[in-house]
Amino acid sequence: MEKRLLDYLQKILNARVYDVAIESRLDPATKLSQRLGNQIWLKREDTQPVHSFKLRGAYNKMVRLSPDELARGVVCASAGNHAQGVALSARRLGCQAVIVMPVTTPTLKSDAVRSLGGQVILHGDSYSDAYAHALELEKKHGYIFVHPFDDPDVIAGQGTVGMEILRQHQHPLHAVFVAIGGGGLISGVAAYIKAVRPEIKVIGVQMTDSRAMLNSVTAGELISLPDVGLFSDGTAVKKVGQETYRLTRELVDDFVTVDTDAVCAAIKDAFEDTRSILEPAGAMGIAGLKQYIAQHNLRGESLVAITCGANMNFDRLRFVAERAEAGEEREALLAVTIPEERGSFRRLCETIGPRNVTEFNYRISHERTAHVLVGISINNRGEVPEIRRSLATQGFSALDLVDDELAKEHLRYMVGGRSQLNANEQLYRFEFPERPGALMRFLSGMHPDWNISLFHYRNQGADYGRILVGIQVPPADLATFRTFIDSLDYRYVDETQNPVYHLFLC
Structure with a gap:
């Protein structure tokens, strides 16, 4: 075994996380397993005391600080979950914690940090902005910086998630799916799994608009993104760490990118199986698992998705619910052009037939033609061409809008x-x-x-x-x-x- 991998194995085995963390459950996702034809397991890191895996790495780093270092206090930058881990660890260890968070951080997360005794400073629109300000505070006040991902002790703490998975599931396992932001979780999980059971695949999951790790691995060097999507704030990282990049490039077997709709559908999947509500980053593993199964036509395999966080603002659920059906490909959204004449609307409804119509939007606007926005319930995306062909036989042209953001976000309303x-x-x-x-x-x-x-x-x-x-x-x-x-x-x-x-x- 390569010495560096052996070093990480030892670090993970000796990590101190259980003063603050629990050994989270590995729960079967019964409904999802039946629907996808594979045995799906969820590693429930959303059930941790701060509803995220992040306290593992934060505490493993901070518990190793000397009394003099703890007396100076710690500072970190975080979109929310790492911040709660640092604040909880600081309270346990009796030191000051200054937390720099982006202005866009959900109130749920910033309030949680304050309730744990952390001093919150809101700065910038992204993690990268908050990170730069935290480094300034480190120099100015002499704080100890606790990195959210690019630190061997933090990585080792997160690696205990992989250790628990293999202890809890000792039967054959095809793959483990891990959300990637800065790369701390996947680096630790991959280091342990590849040292102990290298036949198990480790699959990284990134948002299509926040794929700094995938871009870096593809390019063979660290790539900084000009901006990142904000929906999955827990993984909105413009530049990953040097060490996490090295480990991910060497140990991770494959990557999957998922979009907002797919993550919304995964949040719904998790709710239906567990009655828990995951945050977007927490559901990315499930979204990636579903996409990987479809791409590789997997059947009868055992797969694990790490549900890594559940710090979700309640108000965001409205958006999630609206987009979940599109992410699950359960709704077709069409712009249908019909003749502006008596009986046309009735013929349109007859052509749609017994399918459930979720939406009709229409207003007279032209003497000869009318444009109708139609939502139709479907079982899968493959039904859309059939629907369009049926409409065409009646002389109705139909434009598929399911991938059109303008239509989904605004025009349908x-x-x-x-x-x-x-x-x-x-x-x-x-x-x-x-x-x-x-x-x-x-x-x-x-x-x-x-x-x-x-x-x-x-x-x-x-x-x-x-x-x-x-x-x-x-x-x-x-x-x-x-x-x-x-x-x-x-x-x-x-x-x-x-x-x-x-x-x-x-």
Whole structure:
């Protein structure tokens, strides 16, 4: 066995985590197993005292500090779960803990840190911003920095999750699925599994909009992302650690990327099997497991997903519930064009037949044609082409909108907004942090000659607002306008040429 791997095995076997952590259960996911044709097990790290695995690594690091180091106090940066682990460990060890968290951190997590005695400082929009500020505080005040992932003692503490899995499941095991943010959990789990039972696959799971580890492994060097998605705040890391990158590159067998809809569906899956509500990062392992089964057509295998966190803001559940059906591919969303004549709507319903219609949105807008937004319950995505063919036989054209973010986030709630007064309209979809002043920053920077002709905002309980804006900009001002929106540093998509916009709003 390679010496470095042996070193980590020894570190994990000697890790001190059970002063604060429990040996979490390995629960069978009965309903999910039946549906997927494999034996699915959930490693329930969401049941830890701080509802996350993070206290393992934090305590294993801090318990090894000298009395003089503990007296100086500790500082860390975290999106929430590591912060709670550090705060709990500090209370247990009797030292001061300063926690820097992004402004976008869910209130549930920041309040939990305060309740554990941690001093919370909100700074920046991402973990990386908070990390830079924490390093400044370390230098200024002489605190001991407790890294959330790129530290051998932290990695070893997280590796005890892998140790428990193999102790709890001593039968053949095909793969373990692990969410990746900075890489501490997967590094520790992979180090233990590959040292003890190397035949078991370790599969990393990343969000499609936060794949710093996968990009780095693919490139053969550390890659820093310009920005990251905010839905899974627990894995929103722009740059992974040097040590976690090295271990992941050497030990992890494969990677899966999942999107927001797939994670929402996985949260629903976990609820149906356990009656627990996972946070997005906590459900990523399940989402990756489901996708891996579909890609490799697995049957009859034993698979483990680590449910690594359950610090979910209640308000976010509205968004999760709305998107879970799309993630499970249980709903088709179609823009159907029919003749504007008597009997057409009835023929459309007859063509759909006995299928459950989840949504109809329609408004008269043209003398000859009508555009109807239709939601239909389905069993799988493969049914959509069949539905479209059935509609085509009746002379109805149908546009599949299930992957269209504009349609899913906004248009299904505001169909019928055509106007004869929207000359020179530019349509943009923005995401910006849910915090005071974000909207005013946008409005105050606009040129007085630019008129807002459409505005749609819906608070969905996430850490960022989703806003659809129509702005009338004279053609001569387009270059200036684009410079303006670039200067905002908000994520945006130009939807002006989106066919859904032209069907329903333009």
